Amino acid sequence: MKNDEPLEYEDVGAALREGRALRPARSYRILVAQGDLSFRPVDVADPVPLGRQILASAGLDPRGGFSLFAILASGDFEDLRLDEPFDLRARGAERFVAFQTDRDFKLTLDDDQLAWGKPAISGAALYTLAKVGKDQAVFLEVRGGEDRLISPQDMIDLTAPGIERFITGPMPARTFEIIVNARPRVVNDKRVSFEQVVQLAFPGSHEPNAVFSMTYRHAASKPHAGELGAGGSIEVKEKGTIFNVTKTVQS
Missing domain, CATH: 3.10.20.90 (Phosphatidylinositol 3-kinase Catalytic Subunit; Chain A, domain 1)
Known part of the structure; x- marks a missing residue:
């Protein structure tokens, strides 16, 4: 039945x-x-x-x-x-x-006009609305300048004069700025090795009896500070992880 x-x-x-x-x-x-x-x-x-x-x-x-x-x-x-x-x-x-709210804020996303009921919108909300893939990103269009990459943690003010325009595009290659012996250096991976940092501090080949020691601080991984030995690696922050490398030539 x-x-x-x-x-x-x-x-x-x-x-x-x-x-x-x-x-x-x-x-x-x-x-x-x-x-x-x-x-x-x-x-x-x-x-x-x-x-x-x-x-x-x-x-x-x-x-x-x-x-x-x-x-x-x-x-x-x-x-x-x-x-x-x-x-x-x-x-x-x-x-x-x-x-x-009694006011709608206008924005465009890939030329589609949207109404938003808050004076600010989060990057996370923009990524949800855009439905981008993992290799895509959302940018705030800057006329006459470089478009600003939006991260999910960003909050964007919609109260400025005019309509904020957002576009999607390929995710740019991610870089990390570290400080090695007081000099800024750029790496392309979140995890850096002892040997990689040694090369940034002392480029080129080294004497067979050269010994390197290294300390770091403000790392992304835990512990956030300490010593790093040969064969080791740590995760760095997007900006500001500091390394001090010393070289000793043993007799």
Whole structure:
């Protein structure tokens, strides 16, 4: 016998990923974030909820001055008014973000204009919106200058005059600036070896009876300071790990 009982809940995101229609259910599961892109699952009773119903289901007071946006499959933000119905069955969106503000800040990401409800946006949020691969990066476009690489830890001010423009592109080769015997040196790997630092301190070939000793501080790996011997290696910080290398020629 066919079971016509509705599901306890229907996962809107799963239906989108599987390319199928929503099934009858007692509730419909969407993802809602407040003020950032930290989404949590929320169940709404109607497959065509009003904006205020989405806020209420997320535990947010619709009278609290919230702006609500649907994040479409294209990554675009669509403003959703509180008394506007949003058809989960047809619109291709499972993610919604609410901002408690009365002003939207504009930005562009690869020429797509987005509205953001906070005066700043994190690099992590930009990477999530851009959906870049591991070899791709997000840059703040600087007209007439060098585009600024954005890291996930950055916070970007959106209150400056004009619209901030962000673009994606290949991740630049990562470099690390270390100090060897008081001189800055650049290496291309986070982990450096004793032998590598010796060559930076004393380039070229060495006498067979040359002995090197080395101390370091401000390292990324633990311990952050100490002595490094032949065959050893440590992880350095992006900038500022210091090495002191001495050379002794034994008789």
